[in-house]
Amino acid sequence: MTEGNGTVTNGAPNQKSMTIIVTKGTLDWAYPPFILATTAAAMGVNTTMFFTFYGLPLLLKKLDLKISPLGNPAMKMPMMGMHMAMPNWVATIPGVDSGATGMMKNMIKKKGVASIDELRDMALEAEVKMIACQMTMDLFEYKEEDMIEGMTLGGAATYLEQALKSDVNLFV
Amino acid sequence: MPDKTLDAKGLNCPLPILRTKKMLNEVPAGGTLEVLATDPGSVADMASFCRTTGNELVESTKDGDVFRFLIKHTG
Numbered sequence: 289m290t291e292g293n294g295t296v297t298n299g300a301p302n303q304k305s306m307t308i309i310v311t312k313g314t315l316d317w318a319y320p321p322f323i324l325a326t327t328a329a330a331m332g333v334n335t336t337m338f339f340t341f342y343g344l345p346l347l348l349k350k351l352d353l354k355i356s357p358l359g360n361p362a363m364k365m366p367m368m369g370m371h372m373a374m375p376n377w378v379a380t381i382p383g384v385d386s387g388a389t390g391m392m393k394n395m396i397k398k399k400g401v402a403s404i405d406e407l408r409d410m411a412l413e414a415e416v417k418m419i420a421c422q423m424t425m426d427l428f429e430y431k432e433e434d435m436i437e438g439m440t441l442g443g444a445a446t447y448l449e450q451a452l453k454s455d456v457n458l459f460v
Numbered sequence: 461m462p463d464k465t466l467d468a469k470g471l472n473c474p475l476p477i478l479r480t481k482k483m484l485n486e487v488p489a490g491g492t493l494e495v496l497a498t499d500p501g502s503v504a505d506m507a508s509f510c511r512t513t514g515n516e517l518v519e520s521t522k523d524g525d526v527f528r529f530l531i532k533h534t535g
């Protein structure tokens with residue numbers, strides 16, 4: 289349960305719990321924390337997500353997630369039966385990021401992978417606690433009214449209080 | 461006959477597990493849920509899900525490209 293003042297309490301005494309620090313907000317890196325959080329909640333784990341730095345925009349009401357192939361030689365897209373990475377000089381051309389993002393979104397749909405919007409809704413429905421880092425809100429000038437309902441504000445101590453009594457703590 | 465059947469064919473990780481959990485809530489205690497899936501990862505995942513949540517995986521079989529799980533709601 290999340291109380292109004294941002295403090296986090298555990299459920300049943302023997303219930304397992306997990307926390308995830310979410311620091312990356314690109315379309316690809318948004319997946320691991322949301323997949324793990326929704327699955328943990330489905331497995332009866334009391335789950336907390338702490339969104340900080342570039343992970344914070346994942347709490348915006350309106351998501352606009354992108355990927356960039358620039359500087360990512362591991363991003364090999366399936367193409368014509370092969371896997372192709374994009375050279376950096378190509379990735380710097382205007383429009384390449386949005387093209388790659390479109391390709392990724394098509395693949396996501398085609399392969400039956402959930403969208404981040406869907407996973408986030410399911411996480412909220414499953415009572416995954418989402419804490420927005422107050423310092424990052426101030427630093428990047430995000431307004432509370434632009435963020436989804438159901439999140440709470442907190443800082444390092446709020447996170448650590450929960451992490452110290454959790455069975456699994458992850459940094460993504 | 462299972463009490464409920466979930467068609468999770470074409471869905472990828474973690475959707476088969478999330479839908480299974482949701483539909484198990486609609487199955488009475490002791491009742492059974494049949495899940496059909498095409499995600500090969502769901503074979504290991506369904507077993508892990510059941511072990512962790514205390515539900516009984518009664519059957520885990522494969523027919524062509526379709527995996528079939530029979531889960532007894534005991535969790």
